Amino acid sequence: MRSGLATVGVLLLALVVLRVACAALRGDLGEWRSARALGRVAQRARRRRHGAEVVPVGRPVEQVAADLRRLHAAFHRGGMRFAKYEGCRLAYDRVLGEAADIAGCPHLLAVLPPGEELDHERERVEGLLVHHGLLPPPYAV
Template sequence: MNGGVVLGIAIVVALSFASAVMLRLLLSSPSIIGWVGDKGVPALRRRLRRRRMELPTSRPIEEIAHNIRRLGGGYHGGHPGRSWVKSEALRRAYDEALDEGCRALDISTDLLDLEPGTERDAERMRVEHLLATAGLVMRHRPAA
């Protein structure tokens, strides 16, 4: 036979023999078996489980809509005796809820980037309109 063929066969036999010896050593070692059973297999299962299920990126849209209706009722309803601090806190909370609704429905807005004033008020009205057009119920309906 050719010398190169003999060398190739010898390498294949040596690799097979080395693999069999390593496998035998690994299987006979209680510490490795314990590690694989205690750490390796559960970690592999967790990794596979994480790949299978997608985690939600935000709260359910029903909760976001409820929050928008609740805060919007207070913001648009107005109370004559409410202090400026409470009104400002309500406006900020309502704007953040509207922004969360926009993120959930993939609507672009720069509502939170604008300074308070007429531009922000106009953007708030635009966002309310876009959310309502997307199907989000913005106001509580009166009971019949």
């Protein structure tokens, strides 16, 4: 029984190799779906052999810190029209929350509506991020 299954397996493998060789000679190997599927299976096998790929969860801390410093300067600059201020505030709060998550600081920036409570929460988170070194310390007035 085993030799019969081995023979069938060898015949099937020879058939696949023959079809791939014929498709390669004709030049339409890229359009042959089985060849692409065979390539994907080979890639998966190589990946498993070399180990799992590490996928980062979020953006790099350097990029978040650079965005945070840039938006911090833009947000605290005065004389903006309301639409520009509101867009800058939304972007700054989003990046501030992302930086707080990276630093492991709890925050309510995404939950609170615009107003005094959000302003106080923003100041609190800015102070924590200054302590963690993601924001420069405020200048003496």
